[in-house]
Amino acid sequence: MKALRYIALLVFGFLWFLGCSRDAVVWLADNGLLEDDFRYGDLYRLSNLSAYRVPVEKCKVPYTGPKAPVALYLAGDSFTEEGRVSRDQYATDRYFRSFVADEQVPLELTEGKKILVIETVERHLRERFSEKPWMNWLVMPPAGPVAKAEPFTWTKLYDDILEYEVPYREEMHESVLFSSDPVLKIKEWKADLNYRFFGRTDPKVKVLKGELVYDLDLAPGISSVYDPVSDEEIARIVKHANATREYYRSLGFDEVYLSIIPNKSSLLIREDAAYNHLVERVENHPELQMPVISVWKAFVAENYYQKGDSHWNCAGQKIWVDAVNERLSAH
Amino acid sequence: MLFDSLQFILFYIVVTILYFSIRHRGRVWLLLLASCYFYLVFKPVYILILLVTIVVDYFAGIWIANSEGKKRKWFLVLSLIANIGFLAFFKYWNFFNDNLTHLLSLFGMVNHLPDYELELPIGLSFHTFQAMSYTIEVYRRKQKPEKDFIVYSLYVMFYPQLVAGPIERPQNMLHQFHTYFKFNWENLKSGLMLMLWGLFKKVVISNRLAEMVDYCFDNPSEHPGLTLLVASVFYSFQIYCDFSGYSDIAIGAGRTMGFTLMKNFDVPYLSKSIGEFWRRWHISLSTWFKDYLYIPLGGSREGEWKLYRNLAIVFLVSGLWHGAAWTFIIWGGLHALFQIMARMRDRYLPFQVPKNDVLSVIFTFILVTLAWVFFRAKGLHNAKLILGKLLSFDFFSGYSMPYTASEFMLCWVLIAVLFLKDIFAKEIAVKNTPAFFLKFTGLAVLCYFFGVFSGEQFIYFQF
Numbered sequence: 054m055k056a057l058r059y060i061a062l063l064v065f066g067f068l069w070f071l072g073c074s075r076d077a078v079v080w081l082a083d084n085g086l087l088e089d090d091f092r093y094g095d096l097y098r099l100s101n102l103s104a105y106r107v108p109v110e111k112c113k114v115p116y117t118g119p120k121a122p123v124a125l126y127l128a129g130d131s132f133t134e135e136g137r138v139s140r141d142q143y144a145t146d147r148y149f150r151s152f153v154a155d156e157q158v159p160l161e162l163t164e165g166k167k168i169l170v171i172e173t174v175e176r177h178l179r180e181r182f183s184e185k186p187w188m189n190w191l192v193m194p195p196a197g198p199v200a201k202a203e204p205f206t207w208t209k210l211y212d213d214i215l216e217y218e219v220p221y222r223e224e225m226h227e228s229v230l231f232s233s234d235p236v237l238k239i240k241e242w243k244a245d246l247n248y249r250f251f252g253r254t255d256p257k258v259k260v261l262k263g264e265l266v267y268d269l270d271l272a273p274g275i276s277s278v279y280d281p282v283s284d285e286e287i288a289r290i291v292k293h294a295n296a297t298r299e300y301y302r303s304l305g306f307d308e309v310y311l312s313i314i315p316n317k318s319s320l321l322i323r324e325d326a327a328y329n330h331l332v333e334r335v336e337n338h339p340e341l342q343m344p345v346i347s348v349w350k351a352f353v354a355e356n357y358y359q360k361g362d363s364h365w366n367c368a369g370q371k372i373w374v375d376a377v378n379e380r381l382s383a384h
Numbered sequence: 385m386l387f388d389s390l391q392f393i394l395f396y397i398v399v400t401i402l403y404f405s406i407r408h409r410g411r412v413w414l415l416l417l418a419s420c421y422f423y424l425v426f427k428p429v430y431i432l433i434l435l436v437t438i439v440v441d442y443f444a445g446i447w448i449a450n451s452e453g454k455k456r457k458w459f460l461v462l463s464l465i466a467n468i469g470f471l472a473f474f475k476y477w478n479f480f481n482d483n484l485t486h487l488l489s490l491f492g493m494v495n496h497l498p499d500y501e502l503e504l505p506i507g508l509s510f511h512t513f514q515a516m517s518y519t520i521e522v523y524r525r526k527q528k529p530e531k532d533f534i535v536y537s538l539y540v541m542f543y544p545q546l547v548a549g550p551i552e553r554p555q556n557m558l559h560q561f562h563t564y565f566k567f568n569w570e571n572l573k574s575g576l577m578l579m580l581w582g583l584f585k586k587v588v589i590s591n592r593l594a595e596m597v598d599y600c601f602d603n604p605s606e607h608p609g610l611t612l613l614v615a616s617v618f619y620s621f622q623i624y625c626d627f628s629g630y631s632d633i634a635i636g637a638g639r640t641m642g643f644t645l646m647k648n649f650d651v652p653y654l655s656k657s658i659g660e661f662w663r664r665w666h667i668s669l670s671t672w673f674k675d676y677l678y679i680p681l682g683g684s685r686e687g688e689w690k691l692y693r694n695l696a697i698v699f700l701v702s703g704l705w706h707g708a709a710w711t712f713i714i715w716g717g718l719h720a721l722f723q724i725m726a727r728m729r730d731r732y733l734p735f736q737v738p739k740n741d742v743l744s745v746i747f748t749f750i751l752v753t754l755a756w757v758f759f760r761a762k763g764l765h766n767a768k769l770i771l772g773k774l775l776s777f778d779f780f781s782g783y784s785m786p787y788t789a790s791e792f793m794l795c796w797v798l799i800a801v802l803f804l805k806d807i808f809a810k811e812i813a814v815k816n817t818p819a820f821f822l823k824f825t826g827l828a829v830l831c832y833f834f835g836v837f838s839g840e841q842f843i844y845f846q847f
Contacts, residue, residue, distance in 0.1 A: 062401045069394040219425045226390045243833050251791040256838070 072226040073219075081229070090232035096265040097361030099255045101237065101244035105265045105361035112367030115141040116374075121381040124163050126306070128153040128190065129172035132314050132364055132373075144378035153181065153189070160190045162305050166384050169301050170346065170377060172312040175319055175332050176269060176276040183275075183286055186296035192304045262321045267363055270318040278319050282329045291338045298343040307384060312346040312373070314365070317358045346376045385425040387633045388587050388837065395422070396637060399543075403641050408564040412534050415561075419543035423506075426547070430505035433470050434541060440466040441515045442536045445522045445529040456523060463519040467512045474502050475509065479708035507547030509705055513672055515540050518554045520676055527554045535561045542643075544634040548627070550648040550668035557643075565642025573814040573824075575640030580827045581805075581812070582632025587835035589798045590625035593618040594840065596795070599786040601760050604770045609778040611785065612770050619760050620753045621799050624652065627666070651806040653752075656744035658722040661752060669705070673698050688731065696720045706759070711767055715758040722751050794834075 071077055081087045090098055097105045124147035127133060133150065140148045147165075151158045153173055173181055181187050203209065231240065247253040254260060259268045269276045298309040313332050322328050336345050348369070351357070357369025365373070385392050399418045403411055423431050444463035448456050478499055485495040518539065521527035530536040539557050540546075565571075600607050600615035607615075631648035638645045648668050655661035662670045681694040696717070703716020729737060754771065761767035785792060814820055 058401055058405060062398065062405065065394055065397045065401070069391075069398055072391060072394065215429050217428045219421070219428060221391060221425065223390055226394070230390070246833060250788075251794070252788045253791065 068226070068229065071229050072223065073221050075220075075222065075225060078225045078229060087229060088232050088234075090228045093237075094265075094359055094362030094364075096258050096267070096363055100258045100265060100361075101240040102248060102254065102260070102265065103241040103245055106237075106241070107360040109359055109362055110367045112370055113139045113142060114367075114371070115139075116144050116378060118144060118378075118382075121145050121378075121384065122165060123147070123307075123381050123384045124149070124165065124167035125377070125381060126150075126160070126167060126169045126190075127172065128169065128187075130154070130174055130177065130314075132174060132370075133172050137364065138370060138374060142374050144381045151190070153187075156189050158190050160192050162192055166307050167305070168380065168384060169306045169309045170312055170380075171297070171309065172314065172346075174314045175278075175316045176267070178313055178331060178335070179275050179282070179286070179290065182290040182293045182297075184293075186293040186300060188297065188300055190301075261318055264317065264321055264358075265361060266316070266318040266321070270316045278316060278322060278329060278331070279325075279327045280329060282331055282334070287331075287334050287338060288340070290335055291341045294335075294341060294343045308380075309343060310346050310380060311343045312348075312377075314373070315349055315352050317363055320352055320356070320358075323353065344380075346373070346380065348373050348376065385422050387630060388583055388835075391425070400637075400640055404567045411564075412532075412538060412561060415543070416534055416538045416541060419538065419541040419546055422543040423541065423546060426506045427503065430508075433474075433505055433508070434511065437466055437470060437512070437515055438537050438540050441519050441540070442530070442533055444519050445536070446531070448519065448522050449529040460519055460523045464516060467516050470505075471508060471512045474504055476704075476708045478502065510549045510551055511540055511546060513551045513669070513705075514545075514549075517551070517672060517676065521554050527558070530554070530558055532562075542638075544637040544643075545645055548630050548634070549666075550631055550634065550646045551672050552646060552668065556646060560643050563642070568642065570814055571642055572640050573820070574811075575636040575638070577812050577814060577820075577824055577827075578636030578639065579633045580636075580824065580831065582629040582634075582636060583835075584827055584831050585625035585629035585632065585802070587831055587837055589802060590622045590629060591836035591838050591840060592791070592798070593622040593625070593795060594838070595786050595836075597622050597760065601762065601766070601770070604761070604766050604773070607773075607784065608782040609773040609776065610780070610783045612773050613779060614783075614785070616753050616757055616770070616774065618795065619756050620653070620749070621802065623756065623759075624649075625802065651810075653749055653803075654745055654807070655748050656739075656741060657726055657748055658719060658751060659726065661748055662719070669702070673702055677701060688727075691727070692724045695723055699723075710764055711758045711761055714764075714767075715755050718751075718755040718758065722755075 071081075078087065082089065092109060093106050094109050097107075121144045123145055125143055125145045127148070127150040129150060130153050131137070134152075135150070140150075147163055147167075149160070151160075153171060154177070171187060230236070244254070248260070257268050259266055259271055261271065270278050274280060294311055301309045313335065315332050319328065319332065323330075332347075332349050335341065336347050336349060348357075351372050352369065355368075357365050357372065359366045385395060395418070399414065402414055406414060420431060423434065441463050444459050444466075447459040448463075451459065481495065481497050481499055484497065488495045518527065518530075518536075522529050530539065535558065538561055539552075539554065542552075542557070542561075545552060597615050597619045600612055601619070604612060628649040635645045635648070646668055648666060650664040650667065652661050652665040655664055678694055678698045681697060682690055683694060684691045699716040699720035700713055701716070702719075703713040706712045706715070754774070757770050757774070758767045761770055787795070812820070812823060
């Protein structure tokens with residue numbers, strides 16, 4: 054009985070510790086001790102609806118053609134993150150990427166030709182360009198002075214105390230405890246039961262015309278495909294995109310491209326009268342000087358999204374990567 | 385840390401196993417450290433408030449006990465000022481300041497007092513009242529001062545009831561912290577069953593009803609009378625399941641370790657009068673007000689009109705205790721008014737009003753539900769709007785809801801289940817029978833499969 058008690062204590066104590074230590078969870082995942090809870094897609098991970106349990110395609114096909122003498126700087130979102138598109142898929146050896154929403158990203162420019170691609174999913178385009186030009190990258194002089202550590206002040210200490218949070222993320226416990234296939238089966242029973250009888254899904258996702266999409270795309274707000282966007286706002290987005298291009302060209306980039314990846318939901322409701330047609334209106338705006346890398350037409354022609362994921366499949370990804378490589382080769 | 389979170393489940397398991405693995409002195413330390421951690425998870429910095437009040441009240445208790453005459457009173461006043469001071473500043477400063485600004489503006493004057501962006505420390509009203517009851521009881525010589533600082537700290541911070549009660553009394557709790565409870569299967573089973581039932585009320589009933597309530601109360605002008613009527617009734621059950629669910633989990637968690645916390649609810653919606661409702665709803669708070677405000681004011685001993693005055697004071701203060709807004713004060717005022725009117729009816733009407741138990745229960749429920757509108761509405765304007773639509777009896781101009789028809793039906797079934805459980809199975813038997821294990825497993829399965837794990841806080845956390 055005593056031994057059982059101590060074993061239980063060890064097991065539950067360790068599980069509790071995992072919820073508080075991201076490093077430990079990452080270490081377990083890196084060493085293959087935890088299953089990747091995104092393996093069936095981000096939308097499946099949230100909804101657990103059995104109909105959408107399809108393994109996410111792994112599609113890192115390296116680029117085999119001649120490399121272009123151009124550096125690619127990519128400010129992208131989850132569509133182009135390292136786990137999804139790797140650096141060897143591009144037609145260049147000189148590659149730098151940061152998350153498009155990160156601010157104040159310090160950047161040293163390399164010698165020679167260089168292009169900047171700003172890739173953003175449709176749902177976040179307005180957040181990034183409606184109010185001001187995108188200028189999140191700070192170009193630093195080569196080998197600039199190292200910033201000194203912030204000196205100690207009582208105000209800073211007070212602020213640190215006020216802002217201190219006990220480290221814990223429920224998400225990590227979810228990953229550790231509930232992402233194995235047998236447990237997912239039980240989660241599917243719950244999800245299917247609630248969807249079938251009550252039309253209830255996880256609040257972050259919706260089933261739209263038989264496809265799983267983010268609720269963020271449909272719920273009222275700036276990210277919604279139904280949120281009316283005035284011509285003035287479109288003109289403002291275009292003006293800010295042009296200003297972004299001018300700014301980064303002035304800093305040494307040879308060209309700056311905008312690439313808007315359509316929402317999965319937009320392609321499903323593009324015939325609806327209430328759809329705001331954001332991608333087409335920006336891309337086709339007569340005053341847009343910033344060149345675009347567009348996948349809209351290709352994505353309208355065919356479904357290039359994964360079943361349980363909000364991102365493109367391998368074929369969709371290839372269309373975009375080919376388009377980027379084409380621009381690289383052209384310089 | 386929310387009771388319906390995975391974090392709490394693991395925390396609870398680890399702390400409980402550890403509790404039964406160590407000796408008595410270690411247990412007190414363990415529970416105190418666990419309680420600190422439990423509180424730190426919400427907003428760490430506010431633990432400093434608890435620390436200050438604990439230190440002040442601990443010494444105040446000893447000084448009160450060791451002194452006589454006026455000195456005793458002064459030490460009590462010191463303790464009350466410390467407790468009420470924090471409460472007044474964090475909870476009521478901006479409310480009174482806003483009202484002062486409004487009042488002065490009527491006379492063309494400007495209020496120069498600053499407004500602060502204050503986040504209310506979680507559970508402040510609860511632990512403040514619990515701490516105050518200690519020094520008052522020591523002052524009244526009904527409780528010896530607690531010499532052990534760790535035990536006293538634990539009395540204020542005991543994690544199951546730290547943030548939303550039950551608001552305990554020193555006579556009930558302090559001696560329990562000095563007691564060594566042996567592991568007891570019966571306690572474990574009944575405690576876990578109570579926790580599970582509380583969880584069921586929270587995640588299956590309350591969180592589900594909350595969707596309808598939020599849907600209507602967030603934008604009442606967009607909804608017709610019938611929708612608002614359903615939402616108001618649902619809110620009555622949402623808040624009951626939310627708060628009594630929390631209390632059940634707290635009492636159950638304490639029981640598994642051997643502690644007995646006071647009962648906080650006793651089927652309040654079966655009350656036949658508002659007075660009875662308050663003997664069944666949030667019992668730990670209503671008895672607190674009775675012992676420390678109503679009776680000191682004179683209670684019912686000094687004539688009818690003073691009784692009315694005392695009722696009004698107690699319920700207005702109770703409204704203010706719940707929240708720094710006029711809606712809460714009106715809510716408290718309405719409960720006072722209902723009780724005063726009932727007493728006047730009994731005293732002054734020349735004939736006896738025929739009474740029927742069923743009708744009394746329904747009528748009391750209607751009054752309570754109407755008062756809840758003020759409690760839940762976002763501001764006075766919305767409350768008036770909702771009550772206007774309800775009291776105009778315009779229930780045929782449409783209906784909308786955020787549910788499918790089947791889920792709407794489920795909501796009513798759940799409310800019926802709630803009543804049936806409260807009437808026929810107040811305590812579930814915990815003998816080692818297959819029926820018990822079946823009930824326990826069944827309830828756990830229902831919690832998981834029908835639970836709405838929205839991550840929403842318990843309603844009473846905001847107080």
